[in-house]
Amino acid sequence: MQKLYLDCDGVILDTINMSYKMIKEKGITKREEIDHFYKNLSWQQLIIEAGEINNSITKIKKLMETFDVEILTHINSDGEILAKLNYFNKVLPGIKVITVPKEIKKADAVDPEGNILVDDYLPNLEYWEEKGGIPIKFSDSGKECKYQSITNLLELLELNLKNKSRIK
Numbered sequence: 001m002q003k004l005y006l007d008c009d010g011v012i013l014d015t016i017n018m019s020y021k022m023i024k025e026k027g028i029t030k031r032e033e034i035d036h037f038y039k040n041l042s043w044q045q046l047i048i049e050a051g052e053i054n055n056s057i058t059k060i061k062k063l064m065e066t067f068d069v070e071i072l073t074h075i076n077s078d079g080e081i082l083a084k085l086n087y088f089n090k091v092l093p094g095i096k097v098i099t100v101p102k103e104i105k106k107a108d109a110v111d112p113e114g115n116i117l118v119d120d121y122l123p124n125l126e127y128w129e130e131k132g133g134i135p136i137k138f139s140d141s142g143k144e145c146k147y148q149s150i151t152n153l154l155e156l157l158e159l160n161l162k163n164k165s166r167i168k
Helices: 015-026 031-040 043-050 056-063 078-091 122-130 153-158
Strands: 002-006 067-075 096-101 116-119 134-138
Touching (some): 015 031, 015 043
Parallel strands (some): 002 116, 116 134
16 A cells, blocks of 8 residues: 555644634744744644544544554644644544654655655645655645645545655
């Protein structure tokens, strides 16, 4: 079974949009203030309030019939690790969740060679491809991108991804 890594924030959970809204409401603009915000955020509360994107949990269960699915997520704090592990343990028992400190690239935390990464953040995809992985851009807007893009996780079932290290 082909390995499929799914990013959490912005692909499975709508935590990116929710946290950006919170940052804007608080008037936070400086990089160090933003870092402080994410480190001290109640991730359990954020996950509950943000919710999943496009019924993603049900779609992941379907994808698990075809792919070896793992969650590969950047983290900012211990609280975020615990909140994500608890959440996924509840909604997708048994799924492997790999938490990667923000300072480490995802493609350096796991072996990307021949494996798929679905992510909404372009620099993650660019480095994944450099390391021999298959990058898929998740976009809720469907904007053009140099990589194959999806707006729905189940679109992965329609793509020809086998043994491709580069998708054009």
